[in-house]
Amino acid sequence: MPVILEKKYENNISLAVWQITESHDELQAMLPSEILTDAELASISHPQKQIEFFCSRLVIKHLANSLDIKYLGIKKDENGKPYLAGSKWQMSITHTSNYVAAVMHHSEALGVDMEKPSEKLKRIAHKFLSETERTEAESDIEKLCIYWSAKEALYKLYGKRKVIFNENLYVFPFLKKQVKISGKIKINDINEEYIIYIEKIDGYILVVAGK
Numbered sequence: 404m405p406v407i408l409e410k411k412y413e414n415n416i417s418l419a420v421w422q423i424t425e426s427h428d429e430l431q432a433m434l435p436s437e438i439l440t441d442a443e444l445a446s447i448s449h450p451q452k453q454i455e456f457f458c459s460r461l462v463i464k465h466l467a468n469s470l471d472i473k474y475l476g477i478k479k480d481e482n483g484k485p486y487l488a489g490s491k492w493q494m495s496i497t498h499t500s501n502y503v504a505a506v507m508h509h510s511e512a513l514g515v516d517m518e519k520p521s522e523k524l525k526r527i528a529h530k531f532l533s534e535t536e537r538t539e540a541e542s543d544i545e546k547l548c549i550y551w552s553a554k555e556a557l558y559k560l561y562g563k564r565k566v567i568f569n570e571n572l573y574v575f576p577f578l579k580k581q582v583k584i585s586g587k588i589k590i591n592d593i594n595e596e597y598i599i600y601i602e603k604i605d606g607y608i609l610v611v612a613g614k
């Protein structure tokens with residue numbers, strides 16, 4: 404399972420992207436039983452989902468090792484937002500069929516998402532983009548994918564349910580060649596801007612959102 408990209412952004416967010424090459428059993432053997440409990444394993448029935456689950460735990464374990472943090476496993480809060488057991492470090496995970504990516508920061512909430520541009524995004528654009536954003540996106544599937552992934556990453560950063568993507572999450576206008584853009588979460592008493600980093604990997608768009 405080679406790490407194909409590992410980097411630290413200027414705001415101290417660490418990113419690792421892992422390419423999935425191992426079999427289900429090889430991956431399972433890499434996770435000690437005190438980290439991967441029988442109950443966790445039993446909660447995921449589909450073998451492909453188990454592979455994604457193993458890989459995301461392994462990529463976080465890898466990042467934790469690089470950052471010299473003790474890795475005691477991942478737990479979920481009542482909204483499904485993952486957090487590192489016994490640590491104040493913040494984290495986020497995304498998986499695709501071929502890759503998993505994880506980000507960590509010592510204190511600020513953050514989000515990561517990885518998607519492939521697809522025609523489907525044109526059909527659902529009205530559900531996740533405001534009028535202004537739709538005009539900006541110009542039905543370009545790469546731009547639409549950046550908008551979608553940026554909003555998924557902002558959603559993961561916020562971590563709570565009841566977010567209306569085309570009202571509560573905003574991505575400021577950008578050019579496709581930009582590697583750093585910005586966005587906003589406006590919900591209840593929160594009105595905060597965030598930095599959004601963009602990576603292009605093997606036809607995928609990977610987006611990292613943080614302070």
Ligand SMILES: CC(C)(COP(=O)(O)OP(=O)(O)OC[C@H]1O[C@@H](n2cnc3c(N)ncnc32)[C@H](O)[C@@H]1OP(=O)(O)O)[C@@H](O)C(=O)NCCC(=O)NCCS
Nearest residue numbers: 456459482483484485496497498516530531559562563568
């Ligand atoms: C939860 C959600 C963000 C996951 O995104 P996804 O593209 O399906 O899957 P990804 O692989 O990118 O991310 C999965 C990871 O998200 C994380 N996640 C789940 N719920 C989360 C939450 N509330 N906050 C932060 N992260 C969360 C988990 O760590 C999960 O990985 P794990 O199960 O291995 O721990 C997505 O399913 C979702 O609910 N989105 C919001 C609702 C929505 O899409 N609305 C549509 C508006 S048009």
